[in-house]
Structures are given as structure tokens and as C-alpha cells.
Amino acid sequence: MVVRLEFTDVSDSLKNQCKLSEKFMQIEKEKVAIIDYTVKTAEGQLVDSSEGNEPLAFLCGYHNIIPGLETALIGKVAGDQVEVSVTPENAYGQYNQEMVKEVPLTAFEGVEKIEVGMQFQAESPNGPQLITVAKVENETVTVDGNHPLAGVELHFDVTIKEVRAASSEEIEHGHVHGVGGHHH
Numbered sequence: 389m390v391v392r393l394e395f396t397d398v399s400d401s402l403k404n405q406c407k408l409s410e411k412f413m414q415i416e417k418e419k420v421a422i423i424d425y426t427v428k429t430a431e432g433q434l435v436d437s438s439e440g441n442e443p444l445a446f447l448c449g450y451h452n453i454i455p456g457l458e459t460a461l462i463g464k465v466a467g468d469q470v471e472v473s474v475t476p477e478n479a480y481g482q483y484n485q486e487m488v489k490e491v492p493l494t495a496f497e498g499v500e501k502i503e504v505g506m507q508f509q510a511e512s513p514n515g516p517q518l519i520t521v522a523k524v525e526n527e528t529v530t531v532d533g534n535h536p537l538a539g540v541e542l543h544f545d546v547t548i549k550e551v552r553a554a555s556s557e558e559i560e561h562g563h564v565h566g567v568g569g570h571h572h
């Protein structure tokens with residue numbers, strides 16, 4: 389008696405299973421997610437959008453994006469759309485009045501003209517900090533060390549385009565390489 393084993397069907401269904409699990413790969417730690425997003429303030433003012441730009445790629449679990457958004461995206465798969473409101477604590481922090489300081493104009497020696505809205509990199513006890521000029525009055529400059537989005541609730545509209553496994557190099561670097569990520 390000759391027994392013929394039919395492997396074709398089995399391997400095909402295995403292939404399909406693999407495709408299926410790839411298609412439904414969830415966003416979780418050490419996965420790369422590529423997303424399109426639009427972010428607005430509670431008042432509806434546009435803050436940022438990937439529209440017309442490269443999509444954003446992030447390595448989940450490595451603080452690549454604000455925690456409130458990352459938490460909302462965990463478990464989602466390609467094709468999912470997510471709308472989420474993120475409180476300041478889970479975005480860029482609360483506004484801290486103590487980070488507003490007055491400094492003498494002479495601290496900006498070498499800068500031709502100090503204007504409201506100008507941003508500078510300053511040294512702080514916690515490392516380099518971005519400061520924004522809030523007011524210029526006679527010989528005194530008021531600088532604000534808060535993140536420009538501190539105290540702002542953010543509304544995200546996200547479409548997940550792709551979820552894939554991260555390479556060991558990406559995990560080592562803690563960020564994504566290629567589309568939407570680092571090019572180096």
C-alpha cells in the first residue's frame with residue numbers, strides 16, 4: 389500500500405496563519421508601530437500632524453512618544469483608528485510657574501536682538517533645557533522653561549498603518565530606523 393502524504397494544504401494553511409498573525413500583530417513592547425496622526429488642543433487648535441509628512445514610527449516601550457498616547461495604542465493593530473484625549477500629566481506635564489524666571493538682558497550677550505518667542509538652549513541642574521523668551525522689558529528678559537505644550541490637554545486622532553517586530557539594532561538604540569524613524 390502506498391501512502392501519499394499531502395503536505396501542500398498544511399503548508400499553505402501555515403503560511404496563511406503566519407500572514408494572519410502578521411496582519412494582527414498588536415502594538416506592545418519591542419514592536420514598531422507606524423502611525424498617521426493629527427493632534428489638536430482641547431480648543432481645536434492644530435498642534436501637529438503627519439499629514440503631508442512622513443508617518444511617525446515609534447518603538448513601543450522606549451519613551452519614544454508621550455505616555456498617554458502610547459498607553460492608548462497598546463493592543464491596537466494595523467488599520468485601527470484611535471481617538472484619545474491626553475491630560476497634561478500624561479503628555480508634557482503641568483505648567484510650572486516656578487520655571488518662569490527673570491534674567492538680565494546681559495545674559496544674552498552676543499544675541500543681536502531678543503524677541504518674544506525666541507528659544508534658547510539653557511543649562512539647568514537637570515541638564516540642557518529649552519527656554520522660550522516670554523517678555524522683554526528694558527534690561528530684563530522673562531524666560532519660560534516650560535515645554536510649549538505644558539499644561540495643555542491634547543486630542544489625538546491616530547490611524548495605525550503598520551505594526552512590525554523591531555530589529556535587535558532598533559531595540560539596542562531605543563528608536564526606530566527607516567521610514568518614520570531615524571536615518572543614520
Ligand SMILES: [Zn+2]
Nearest residue numbers: 561563565570
Ligand atoms: Zn539608531
